[in-house]
Amino acid sequence: MQKAVQRQQTRDRILDAAEELFAHRGYEGVSVRQIMSQAGADVSLAYYHFKSKRDLFDQVMLRKAETLNALRLKALEALERRHPDDAPTIEEIIGAFTKPLLELLADNHEEWQHYFQLIAQINSSSEWGGELMTRYFDPLVSRFIEALRKALPECSNEDLYWSYHFLSGALTLTFAETGRIDNLSGGVCRSSDMRAINDRMPAFLAAGFRALADKPRD
């Protein structure tokens, strides 16, 4: 086997193990030894491939963030190309924001579920959330808000940002598939039911955006 190939395989095995464990137990809840044990390699190999535990965590975040951002941007640009003159509906824009997540989960559920759980934890943390979310996701988010602004020209900036904030909370919790809704509903709803999510989330959130846009404040 090629050396460069094996190197990448090892790196990926470490990243996969780290991703899963970080997602389940958080950054501080997992030791480098546990990660390397799950990856089937020696502890010190982690420090050959990565500078530190924190660097390993950052690389876990970065790896899939790029894929995700690229897919979301592509979905948004495709949507805008389909509407050269008029603006798309809010549902369509939100759909471009959520569809890529649904498709990634459909393709490789386990892998991406771990990643979305990780994002949910970061997003809800006051300690790390700020820097990480800003670095990896805010640029694309601003791009989406721009699209939403065009579709809701009468909406104030403040209403727009708050609406997106509510969207962000609903979205990150939903895609983390925490199982909270399974418990609460007694089995009526399932966290993993992506069809149910796709049928409801864009409609729910678009109605919220319009409610704030149509009812300007004093």
Added chain:
Amino acid sequence: MQKAVQRQQTRDRILDAAEELFAHRGYEGVSVRQIMSQAGADVSLAYYHFKSKRDLFDQVMLRKAETLNALRLKALEALERRHPDDAPTIEEIIGAFTKPLLELLADNHEEWQHYFQLIAQINSSSEWGGELMTRYFDPLVSRFIEALRKALPECSNEDLYWSYHFLSGALTLTFAETGRIDNLSGGVCRSSDMRAINDRMPAFLAAGFRALADKPRD
């Protein structure tokens, strides 16, 4: 000073320190030593007042959960008493769910902010969230969903639970005041602007509930 009083004061000092540190850095991110250092007491005193680190964490959760649940229940019952025949609006029910949080933050911001940050972290965690949220909050949540069902008789159970799920995500992220919206909006919106939240969140979410209730699925 009375001994029983001092005992309770010490216990509370430990719980306060634990609450703040757990909220900022998570359960695993904080050591018992750090907590007791902030509380200004010896390490082993933690194990005199609490069985273990995990027990200390549970007591932090329990302490304010009871206050919070009582206030929310009172707000809901007062609302229902004001509507003996007809059902309240969705906005009013959601308001009864959020108003107590706003009032607690207005009274003692710092203290409750820490607690809401803690809830947000728990709610986004697949590991702990299930058990803890179910134990402390789901009973009251079911009570609220019951009220919402009466106000939306044509809404299916599934739509109702998903709507609440979206509400839950938006609400926990918002009250955690992570500062995410401050960064994203470049200062246009502030996480701590409770007036802005009160003016927008119920309207946004109520519109979402109605959008799902009015558009039944196939």
Added chain:
DNA sequence: ACTAGTATTCAACGATCGTTGAATATGTGC
């Protein structure tokens, strides 16, 4: 086949972790 460089393992460092038992101080009831 030999060498140079890369990937992986071994062994260990000091620090800190959660937790405990015994010793000490402090206030309470008689």
Added chain:
DNA sequence: GCACATATTCAACGATCGTTGAATACTAGT
């Protein structure tokens, strides 16, 4: 004021933490 119970401190346990330097196995180029 004395005896008792309760509250707090002191000192330490073994385990595990993140990290490192040196030794070894392996592969690629010649």
